[in-house]
Amino acid sequence: MTRGFGFKLIAVDAGARRGEIATPRGVIRTPAFMPVGTAASVKALYPGQVREAGADIILANTYHLMLRPGAERIARLGGLHAFMRWPGPILTDSGGFQIMSLAGLRKVTEEGVAFQSHVDGARHMLTPERAIEIQCLLGSDIQMQLDECIAFPASPDEARRAMELSLRWAERCRRAFAEKGSPGQALFGIVQGGVHPELRRRSAEALAAMELPGYAVGGLAVGEGQAAMLGTLERTLTFLPAGKPRYLMGVGTPADLIEAVARGIDMFDCVMPTRSGRHGQAFTWSGRVNLRNARHAEDPRPLDERSACPAAREYSRAYLHHLVKAGEHLGAMLLSWANVWFYQELMAAMRAAVAEGRFAGFSAEHRERLAGAETNRE
């Protein structure tokens, strides 16, 4: 199942891991941040810009693509890589999380989840087998099991039920993938169990026993707060094999990334850099900057002199402020570009820090600064 796919741990420092995931479409340097290309586009960026920013891999959403343009259509057009002109590795989620957050009239049964499309109201059924079939039609390099991600807060009983169902779905996905997956593609399991340590342990151990090529921690960053997220993460990771990549789904802020890397996470995805960019928010090496703020209206300085991104270096804050206020496309384009680039610079800096045995110092220096919102100092 993992022919052509492999994970190599290069260095460990202060809990943080520097590694490499080999895939037939290229190496993924870890810790890695995957920009999100929900509907086969990392919003407001050309694919070449995503690569130049330093991304080795992107994420695409099965839920969105199965509804529009449809997995069979993408397969007929040569697969997702050709369709969206991204030649590197792609990870697809299973669709479960988006069904919970976007679709109408959901009904979860042992068989799978029935739901109504948010695009046209049509009824669909997603089973573990169909989730794998769709991901194979898309041709993604890393595929995710179908899981049930419940809302926070949930009772222990509800969290246990969903976790156990997700385990049974993991096994069905494993079998479907063994049949339909291609050499070099990998299926990851997803640990569930809410903020309940015992449920997380049982989920992680059962998935580890399936000997999948990688594991995700799901169901976090859904409202439980950073402390609960990190506590749950820490306990969960002790039950996952060290030799497999570990992916924290849907996370997060720059400070979240530093904290999670410090606990041994290798992969992340989040819409934050692109979504924030479309709303006038920038991430910089000095913290967050809200370009809507009137204090930028006559500021001739660039967004971030420490960034190598042309969007952060070559345009004035005054111009970015104007573009955001005027609702110009270019504002979203430049800030999304700057943010995706900043996230990649942050990951590259963490990889270098781990490799050079100075991650603790890096973390201490940056985690508070990057957590801060815009200040007058800046």
Next chain:
Amino acid sequence: MTRGFGFKLIAVDAGARRGEIATPRGVIRTPAFMPVGTAASVKALYPGQVREAGADIILANTYHLMLRPGAERIARLGGLHAFMRWPGPILTDSGGFQIMSLAGLRKVTEEGVAFQSHVDGARHMLTPERAIEIQCLLGSDIQMQLDECIAFPASPDEARRAMELSLRWAERCRRAFAEKGSPGQALFGIVQGGVHPELRRRSAEALAAMELPGYAVGGLAVGEGQAAMLGTLERTLTFLPAGKPRYLMGVGTPADLIEAVARGIDMFDCVMPTRSGRHGQAFTWSGRVNLRNARHAEDPRPLDERSACPAAREYSRAYLHHLVKAGEHLGAMLLSWANVWFYQELMAAMRAAVAEGRFAGFSAEHRERLAGAETNRE
């Protein structure tokens, strides 16, 4: 007034003119099409893409910029070229046309035009003197006189009144520009007079007597239809000096451009390439293509193999269709890019045809094809 600014006629062929406008910021090859950067951005394009597409000059709208971010602010930030990172020549209109089409509560008097901002409802007064002052604060290379552009249809009396007022404003602009303009900057007059030949003649002759460095034909493409537009244009141009550049404002479709070049027009501007791009419409060497159309849903061919634009060559119509249907920013970005590029290719092809004495053949070959909407042949 025209030091450093000059027009050179290089070739005339079948009524069409090949020329060059020299400005301190670079040469404008004519016939030229100016992409419109209304609010200091050619919508959905990076400035470098506009240049690479072949544009020598862009247009920016005085009305939008005076309201947001404000002309004085742009001046404090070093002028419009630095603000929007466009080092080449910029033409600014006077604001008159946008006040007529966008602002609320307009009142035209001898003094100027009072209006309410469409951004925040604030009251403003634009006089000929202030229009020049604003354009000098922006630092544009080619500035336009304030004129009154009336709605179509208008009675001959109304057209005459507005034309005569525009002439008096031209004289006031000329004086203001003589005082405030910088060496190398140029002020263009605007011929008005609706579709009335006699009014157009009087307007053109009076402006020609002012010996301005260039002349625009205004008040066309406002609903009178292509035949009336071209008829009026033809008659108007006979009264303008051959040695000055001639600019047809707000025009138009590819077929309009060919027809107007055939009548001796040297410069154009229009929002059509960018606005159409944001609405899923593409201009190609085979005619217009509506990417919303379901027939493109599984078409693996590029938009236009005859274009050199990456957006037209490297992405499938199926992908463009998907992006447009999904409302992805990238759809607007790619189609705006392809359209701006196509318009520049069309101008370059016309310039070459005139220079090589084959414009009549070029015009016959392309004007009908480019006028056509999408057909099944395509």
